[in-house]
Amino acid sequence: MRGLDRAALATAMRGGTESAAGWPYPSLVLVALDHDGSPLLLLSGLADHTRNIAEDARAGLLFDGTAGLASPLTGARVSVLGRLARSDEPHHRARFLARHPEAVLYAGFGDFVLYRLSVERAHLVAGFGLIHWIGSDELLIPKVAIALAEQEAGIVASMNRDHAAAIQGMASPGMASPGGAAGEGGWTVTGVDPDGCDLRLGGAVARIDFDRPLDGSLDDPGSLRAAFDGLVRGEIPRGP
Numbered sequence: 001m002r003g004l005d006r007a008a009l010a011t012a013m014r015g016g017t018e019s020a021a022g023w024p025y026p027s028l029v030l031v032a033l034d035h036d037g038s039p040l041l042l043l044s045g046l047a048d049h050t051r052n053i054a055e056d057a058r059a060g061l062l063f064d065g066t067a068g069l070a071s072p073l074t075g076a077r078v079s080v081l082g083r084l085a086r087s088d089e090p091h092h093r094a095r096f097l098a099r100h101p102e103a104v105l106y107a108g109f110g111d112f113v114l115y116r117l118s119v120e121r122a123h124l125v126a127g128f129g130l131i132h133w134i135g136s137d138e139l140l141i142p143k144v145a146i147a148l149a150e151q152e153a154g155i156v157a158s159m160n161r162d163h164a165a166a167i168q169g170m171a172s173p174g175m176a177s178p179g180g181a182a183g184e185g186g187w188t189v190t191g192v193d194p195d196g197c198d199l200r201l202g203g204a205v206a207r208i209d210f211d212r213p214l215d216g217s218l219d220d221p222g223s224l225r226a227a228f229d230g231l232v233r234g235e236i237p238r239g240p
Contacts, residue, residue, distance in 0.1 A: 001063045001078060002195060003207035005099060007031045007039070010060040011052035025052060031061065032099035035144040035152075035193045038116055039080060040087070040096050042103055045111040053115070057083040061117060079123040080139070087116040091149035098156070098190040099198060099205075141194055141213060152192055159189045159197070171199050171206045 009029045013020045027049045032040045039061055043050045053059060059082065066075030087093075093114050097104055106112060119136040126132075159167065164186060171187040187206065191198040196209035 001037065001039070001080070002033050002193070002198065002209070003205075004063050004065065005030060005032070005205045008062040008064070009041070009049055010062070011049045012056045012058065013048075014052045014055040025049060029061075030096075030100050030103065031063075032096040032191070033193075034092060034095065034116065035148055036142070037140040037195075038119055040092050041084070041115045041117070042093075042096050042100075042107060042112055043115055044109075045113065050113075053084050057085060059084045059117065074127045076124070076126045078125070080117065080119055081121055081123075082117045082119040082136075084115045084117050087114050089116075091152070092116060094149075094153070095191055099200070101190075101200070144194065148193075155192050156189050159192075167199065170208055171201070 007029060009027050011025050011027075013023045013025045015021050025048060027047070029041050029043070029049070034040055043053075045051075061080045062077065063080065064077045066072035066077055069075045093107070096114060097107060119139060121136060122134050122139050124130075124132045124134055167189060168186045185201070187199045187201045189197050190200045194213045196207060199206040199208065
């Protein structure tokens, strides 16, 4: 989920849409994740999916990690179920715009609102026979320190300023999302969380995960800053 910048959103068509009412309505949306893993979406009030949500907040998001595989059904994907609600939290908006800098062009329009999916459960398919229903307590990270949101911008700026060369070495071209056109310049970090960090290069995104969540960083954002310093120096192992 953290490695993708888009997902398929499923909502129920609202009443008053004639024969389509009640039917599932799939649409493509841009997505970012909160520090605890909750999906964040910036939606226009003019879009059908937003109008659907106004009548029925239940929604599903499909995160598809199978792109580029010769046999897609052997790859991982997860369907996340929950209820969408408007969020006025500044750090939610900041995380979304950092993940999707092009959204700054329209995020200020009056009809665009930031939504957070309150996750209830998820259906994980990790390949043939590897299928599990999991609860929100298994999917999300509990009790992420509020201070992390307050210090994130400084941590990101420090990483991009002090570790730019190391970031390029960690983010190989093969990490780019399929179909994402790389822009000029190098990879930059757009967000940090207890699982790792998000990167972007033009239209391409990448993810660098720790081999396990940093439990200590949940209470002390300073330890997260130190962890990233260790990551770029090769002192902290990366995830697969």
